[in-house]
Amino acid sequence: MKKAALRKEFLQKRKEADEHWLIEKNVLIAQNLEKFIQNNQFKTLHTFLPQLGSREIHTSYIVELFRVSFPNMRIAAPYIIPGTREMEHYLLTPHTNLVINQWRIPEPDPLTSEKIQPQEIDIVLVPLLAFDRKGYRVGYGGGYYDRFLPQTRPECIKMGLSFFEEVQEIEDIDEYDIALDLCITPERVYNFND
Template sequence: MDKRELRQAYLSRRREMSLDAVKRSSLAICKDISSTAWFQRSKRLLMYMPIRREVDLRPLMDVAWRKGKTVYLPKADPVTHAMDAYAVHSLDELKAGAYGILEPPADATKEADLEKLDCVFIPGVVFDRQGYRIGYGGGYYDRFLPRLTSSTLLIGVAYAWQVVERIPRDAYDEPLHVLVTEKEVLTFSLPTFTKHSRRTRPE
């Protein structure tokens, strides 16, 4: 199957998940992430608000806030398909934005310094065991990820059934460093930790 066919098939399967299954798997994923060394040492984390039965990271946000970490959430521009990140200190701050997704309000001012982000958590529809993903097709993360430094850890989160051996990929697809499911933590590579070095698109 090509990317479009995979996206449709896996979105359809995810829609069939029970809310109880989403909650149980999400809690297991958040628990595993919170015990990793890279989460423990990270101070600035970009997460996301779940839609369409995505893995729910809100329990992980609570852990991060309790530990004094700064949590950022994305704010999307549906016209340009650009995405920026803003600090939030409570879910009560969020307002419905593009596509009905809860995001920082229009007057949010605490925009992230992208060079200082330690971790970026990335949702998706299908992932493979080489660290690549298929998203919704809007290109938001494709545009956002090259703006980060090479020291930022890219973490995919998914249900175990969303992981396949290999998916079709394009030259601009950015591979992840880590993929976490309710059953395993896959580590593909580690960041270069070269401060202020911009990412380049893979050949």
């Protein structure tokens, strides 16, 4: 299938999902991610924050869990530079002031938050709607992560989080699409480098 069709299908699937199902799947994703993180030495994790009311993966829950489980790990989140398709990255601490952008996404306030560079990041949690067996993903169509991910170090892990399992193939992959290294679902961890 093509990205536009997959985007529509998976937005609809998420919209129709039962609230209890979503809560259960969020917890399972967080547990699978926590197990993965325990076996690795990451200093800085970058995460997207869910759009308010969107039924995205509840990364705010993951952030709270990780603050307890991995107190020495730094957590960062993106800030979209207004009028561009570029992002800056700021540490997310219990004291970070969050502002809501025009898409209703919470972001660290760039005036009061500590900025970090993409090269400092060890693992990026990448938002997506669907992914295929090669690790390519369907995002929301803005291209923000396609611009951001090449700025990270080659060894930085690009990890998707998905409520749903893989699709066979995304047909319209182009030269700007960057494959994930891993994707975590409620059922398993997909490793695309094996």
